Amino acid sequence: MRKKKLSILLSGALLVVSMISYITVQGDLFNESDAYIQTENIMNDSYVGSYVRSGLDNNAPVYVSDITTYAEKVIPSIYPSDISSYKKARPSRNQNLYGTCWAFSSIGLAESDLITKGQRDSSVDLSELQLIHFTYNSVTDPLSGTKGDYSKYYNDNASNSYLNKGGNYEMAVRRLSQWSGVVNESDVPYSNASTVYNNGLDEKYAYGYDVAHLQNAYLINAKKQPDVVKQQIMEHGAVGTSYIHYDNAADYYNNSYYDWQGIVSDGGGHAIMIVGWDDDYSKDNFTTSSKPANNGAWLIRNSWGTYFDYFWMSYETYSLQDNVWVFDMSADDGLDNNYQLDGGLYTATIGYSKAANVFHVSKKDGVDSETLKSVSLSCTQTADVGYTIEIYTDITDTGNPASGTKHEEATTSGRTTYAGIYTIPLEHEVILNPDTYYAVVVTVDKGGFEIEYGYSESTNPGGTDDKMVWENAVSYWDNCEGSYYYNGYNFGKFYYNFRIKAFTSNNVELGDRLEGNTLSMDGKIDMNFYMNLPEKVVNDSGAYMEFTMPDGCVSKKMLSDARVTSDGLYVFSCGISPKQMSDVISARIISNGIKGNIYTYSVKQYAESVFNAADGVYSEEEINAVKAMLNYGAAAQQYFEYNTDNPANSIMSEADRVMDEVAFGTYKGKFVNSDKIEGIGYYGSSLVLQSDTALRNYFQLDTGYDIADYEFYEQQADGTKKIIQPQEADSSLYYIDIDNVKAYELGDNYNIYIKKKSDDATEMMVECGMFVYARYVYQYSDDEALKNLMKAMYHYNNAAIEYFYFFS
Known part of the structure; x- marks a missing residue:
């Protein structure tokens, strides 16, 4: 038999809290006059398509912290493993006569993500036309936060339909983040595109029919971080990007594509989805006049129906954009309201380190209150942004976001990873009452704040016959609530709206009432x-x-x-x-x-209510028990390194926080017949300090023996046996718990008996207790926090005894 060993163990959950530091970001990086949309020149031998170039399509900031993590994960050389079945289950869509590839790819990303997560099956079909129409013809959101922000396409003044004007992932992600979509294809079918363009679309489809919400969106540089892109495809089903389609770079027989620098002027005219890859795809499959230097290709899903529907694109394709987009959706996030001020499409970065949005909670039929659950931050031009989110409710001055009640428990800090849009759950949910104002105050350590700005196009800028074609306006001062920047001393109203959103769920009045x-x-x-x-x-x-x-x-x-x-x-x-x-x-x-x-x-x-009560309401024994309990809690916080900035005993005087030293030498355990039960021996003890305080005793089983052949029980005060079922800790180590130990019984010892079922005559007995454990801690451990915890438990036990006997 192995030699017995007494181990000092302490069970309990650990919580690691990371702190962040801040630096001040100076300057204003926004200049509206510099804003423009860059489009491609149409070349005779190319299909440029209708993907409107975005400033976010190239040179995404590289997030490096997770690169090694991704590299350590097993990324297969080919994905998906059964490409034929994949294509059959997810046939490509057909954009037909219109330049709407950007919408088909964007909606395809949403569908792929929902399928990959198991929230929808492969038959899911979401509406591209809904996204297209409301991108160019917006509707004020249900909470009226985007009042004054609007997009309008003037059909009568335009020489080209918005169905052929094009768009991009940035425009799509803005509309989706505003909860304008996604909706089912059956509600707004693409076959009605011409009718919708000529006659419009019922505004109810802008917000009332959404079946999923965008949670996060990421921008990743595919050429610098291809393994990260592959991991994202595995997690979300696809990523979105664009290229220019050259006929002489395509092999329609092999369904392959490779263009090279010699024939390409620039990239990004047609939006596509990357849904897989093959690292060993032969470079000889590209039967063009030039070939890639190496094997390997992306699996592309197109939107031209069965024509070139899925094809292989060489990793070295020159016109392929640097960046890919990842859409992270949710079909059931439990959220009812999107508080936002930014209904526009275009974004600039502002170099402030602290900003806020103030929102009004309107009265809603049947809704008693709302629960603020999460906040959205837009950092599409900056990676690895450290943030702290603070919530203030019951704002008394709408011009000062900090004029309300700060909810410390809701303060949430962290860091983003890739450039993108993030939905961040709060550390603690906050109740919002109707007809009140609240503020979301955000501090960042980089220039990650983003605002919306307006944009327009006309037929003859500056001319007397100038007519508006495309207008994307944003509000400034016309809402009571608004966006505010912090200048180091106080908040000031900002001209544009920050892209800071807040998400809530409705609380319906059940008629329940807390009485105490x-x-x-x-x-x-x-x-x-x-x-x-x-x-x-x-x-x-x-x-x-x-x-x-x-x-x-x-x-x-x-x-x-x-x-x-x-x-x-x-x-x-x-x-x-x-x-x-x-x-x-x-x-x-x-x-x-x-x-x-x-x-x-x-x-x-x-505890505060006990301490603040009038004299005579609580006895001295009750007050002492509460004080000892708080000291016990504070000691546990220190040992487990949990919420140490808010110790339980901080509401007590310094004198009450001091605990007398304890001598645990009189608390001794005992073994009887410890070597006479064949095949098993006592190993050690630990304490489990969850809501139920338990003494956990470990026993080690020798090789060749079965734990089912042994019986464990506790001899109770009335002489009856309490059978205890052993639990496996690992292959040879088992434990039993003496649980539900009362506060006034923490100093008691317990007798545990073990016998072999085939031998009723011989029993091993272990006498143990909480303070027997504490004695060994004081004797053998150098951990001062653990010793302090044992001391606090001792005083808690004594106070509980006095409290118990006072009321018994």
Whole structure:
């Protein structure tokens, strides 16, 4: 048998918090007079197409932090593995008579992403025409945040239809980020393109029929980071790019394409999707007058129907644009409202380090309140941007975003990766009440702030017969809410609108009402919510209370498991681990799919109510128990390095935070017959400090023995056996838990018995306890934070004993 070993282990969840630093970004990089759309010259031997060049199509900033991560991942040499089946399942679309490749590729990216994630099957068909029409003929969003921003195409003044004018991925991603689409093809079919152009399209299709929302969009340099592009294709189904199609560079027999510098003036006239690759695709398959230097090609999905529908494009194709676009969609994000001020298509970067958008929460029929869940930032020209998002509600001065109540728990920091658009979940959701103003304040460490600006085209600029053809206007001062920049001293109104959005979900009034909170310290630390529930909720067998912790962990307690008080209140309990005593818990009732009001509370708030109560409301024993509990929580925070900036005991005096030293020498364990049970031996102990405090004991099984041949049990005070089922830790190590240890029992010892089922006469007994464990910590460990945690647990136990006997 292996020699017994006493190990000092401590179980518990860890949370790593990364800090960011800030630098000030100076200057104003925006000059509206420099803005223009660059188009391609049509060459006699080429099909330039209708992809309108964007300034974002080349030289995307390279994000380097994840390059090694991608390189370490297994990227196959060919993808997809069964190309024939792939093509059959996803036939290419047909843009037919019009120059709409940009829309077909953009919608194709959305479809591919949803299919790859399993949110839609391969039959999904989304509308290109809806995107095309509302890109050129916009509608104010449902919340009226984009009032004053509009796009209008003047058909009567134009010599060319907007169906042939073209567009690009940047224009598409702006409309999708505004939630103008995507919609099903059956709602706005492409076959109606001519009719829609001549007669218009019902405005209801602009926002009311969307079936998915854009979450994120990334720009990646394919020529500098091809492995990153491949990984994105595997994760999202496709990436979008463009090239110029030269007839003498295409081999229609082999479905291959390669153009070279000698015949290409520039790139980017036709939008396509890259859906796969073959690193070994032979360069000899390109039967052009010049051949690539190396093997390898991208698998391209086109939008010309069955004509050149899928084809192979050499990695070395000269006209292929540097950048590719990645669309990250969601068919069910649980969001109802998009608060935004930017309804325009064109974007510039501003060199401020701090900015804000102020939004108005309108009254909505049947909606009691809204939950602010996430924020969108646009950084399409900058990679690796460090950000901090702050939320202020109940703004008293709409000209000062910081004039409201700051929600510290919602402050969210992080970094972007690639250049692009990001939807960032807040660290903590925030309730927004109707007819109030709130602000999203963002600080960045690079010049990543982006604004919208206007653009127009006319028939004869400056001439007397000048007529508007294409107008993309943006608002300035006409909305009460607006965009603000921070100059180092205060906020000032900005001329243009920042591309900062906020997303909320509606809370429908269920009729539930929180009557109060209590804290339980019997066995485990429970936060209790006392709910007054209407009959319609009580009669719903599937109703439950959902608890959300700041780390995003969600749990629920069914209505059927709630305790009912004598006066008909339903008590829902959420367990708290010692390190979580400063955490604010969010709780809400969910019944028949309807989400009720969100209620928040924390152990720390409960403690404050105890300390601030009038004399005589709480006994000295109660107050001391709460103080000891907070010291215990703060010590756990330090040991686990969790939320250390907000220690549980920070609301106490310095004197109350000081704990007397403890001598654990009197707490001793014992072994009986430890070597007389064949095949198994005691290995060590640990503490599990979750909501349920448990003593975990490990046993090691020798090779050739079966854990099922042994019985484990605890001898209880009344003489009965409590059978305990061992759990496997690894192939030879098993553990059993002494769980639900009450706060006033932390100093007790427990007797664990192990016997071989085939031998009733011989039992091994291990006497152990929390403070036996603590004795070995003090004797063998150099970890001062762990020792301090054991000391805090000791004082918590003593205070709990006094509290228990005072009320018993």
